[in-house]
Amino acid sequence: MARIIVVTSGKGGVGKTTSSAAIGTGLALQGKKTVIVDFDIGLRNLDLIMGVERRVVYDFVNVINGEANLNQALIKDKRVDGLFILPASQTRDKDALTLDGVEKVLDELSEQFDYIICDSPAGIEQGALMALYFADEAIVVTNPEVSSVRDSDRILGILASKSRRAEKGLDPVKENLLLTRYNPSRVERGDMLSVEDVKEILAIPLLGVIPESQAVLKASNLGEPVVLDEQSDAGQAYLDAISRLEGNEVDFRFLTEPKKGIFKRIFGG
Amino acid sequence: MAILDFFRSDKKKAASVAKERLQIIVAHERSTLRHSGPDYLPDLQRDILAVIRKYVEVDQDAVNIQLDNRGDDLSVLELNVTLPEEK
Numbered sequence: 423m424a425r426i427i428v429v430t431s432g433k434g435g436v437g438k439t440t441s442s443a444a445i446g447t448g449l450a451l452q453g454k455k456t457v458i459v460d461f462d463i464g465l466r467n468l469d470l471i472m473g474v475e476r477r478v479v480y481d482f483v484n485v486i487n488g489e490a491n492l493n494q495a496l497i498k499d500k501r502v503d504g505l506f507i508l509p510a511s512q513t514r515d516k517d518a519l520t521l522d523g524v525e526k527v528l529d530e531l532s533e534q535f536d537y538i539i540c541d542s543p544a545g546i547e548q549g550a551l552m553a554l555y556f557a558d559e560a561i562v563v564t565n566p567e568v569s570s571v572r573d574s575d576r577i578l579g580i581l582a583s584k585s586r587r588a589e590k591g592l593d594p595v596k597e598n599l600l601l602t603r604y605n606p607s608r609v610e611r612g613d614m615l616s617v618e619d620v621k622e623i624l625a626i627p628l629l630g631v632i633p634e635s636q637a638v639l640k641a642s643n644l645g646e647p648v649v650l651d652e653q654s655d656a657g658q659a660y661l662d663a664i665s666r667l668e669g670n671e672v673d674f675r676f677l678t679e680p681k682k683g684i685f686k687r688i689f690g691g
Numbered sequence: 692m693a694i695l696d697f698f699r700s701d702k703k704k705a706a707s708v709a710k711e712r713l714q715i716i717v718a719h720e721r722s723t724l725r726h727s728g729p730d731y732l733p734d735l736q737r738d739i740l741a742v743i744r745k746y747v748e749v750d751q752d753a754v755n756i757q758l759d760n761r762g763d764d765l766s767v768l769e770l771n772v773t774l775p776e777e778k
Contacts (some may be wrong), residue, residue, distance in 0.1 A: 568709050575717045612704030619710045623717055 432573030434544030442541035450505035466510035473645020483511035486523030574596035631664025
């Protein structure tokens with residue numbers, strides 16, 4: 423049985439796809455057989471972030487409709503063993519995903535994978551509800567910014583009421599907070615909500631803090647998940663978060679401003 | 692910049708304003724959205740209003756309906772109808 427994890431946020435543009443790609447890739451690097459499923463029907467982007475956009479032949483909706491089998495649609499990553507991507511369809515039919523169809527595909531994936539990462543679309547419509555419905559765990563991606571925190575709280579409410587676990591009265595979906603685009607210098611100046619502030623408001627366990635980093639844009643430009651950039655702060659922060667996801671205790675890094683050298687102190691930069 | 696910051700230090704930091712605003716709105720939305728009961732409540736409220744209107748002319752907001760969970764095996768459906776004063 424696979425662990426089904428939804429990466430969600432409510433608000434768009436906070437880093438769901440970047441995080442799905444990084445976490446999925448990182449889990450596969452640890453030797454876990456992992457598939458990342460793009461639920462953003464009509465606006466797929468996981469393929470681009472993973473650098474496999476030219477290898478998409480069949481997609482999630484084709485599999486649901488029986489136009490292709492799962493193995494035809496799964497794209498095997500060429501860099502990391504045991505990593506697969508199931509791309510979303512570019513159809514405009516917003517009801518292309520059905521609960522039965524999604525369940526069938528997830529059941530089949532569950533037989534061959536250790537982890538299923540569901541990359542949710544923004545919003546609280548059909549696609550987002552489908553992405554979270556079957557989840558055992560949720561990673562709520564949040565920026566230290568008012569609208570993102572508020573939307574994350576909404577999504578937590580939906581996880582607690584609209585997921586399969588909620589409807590069937592099972593153990594609740596396990597909630598994890600992933601704070602992204604964190605800028606320690608701005609926090610220290612009092613211009614940005616701190617980790618503690620966001621934790622206090624959302625009141626869920628903290629999985630990771632990803633610093634605002636140039637490496638993230640570079641990674642998406644190249645189509646290489648940021649964890650493959652091992653030198654980068656963001657890549658390392660994601661690897662820490664993945665280790666925590668697997669039950670390890672890891673100290674939080676990148677929460678304070680990097681020490682500036684004497685020249686930078688004087689001349690700025 | 693440090694000197695400017697010094698003169699501005701009496702102002703509340705933006706982050707703490709953000710935190711206060713969030714705490715208020717999130718608490719409010721949790722109480723109204725998260726615990727507002729099952730999805731059928733709005734429909735139920737509309738139907739009850741329609742039935743009452745067959746007999747009495749009442750306002751849109753004359754019917755107030757709430758579901759309270761009191762313990763594991765007791766839910767109370769509370770229905771409040773404000774009737775207009777007799778003329």
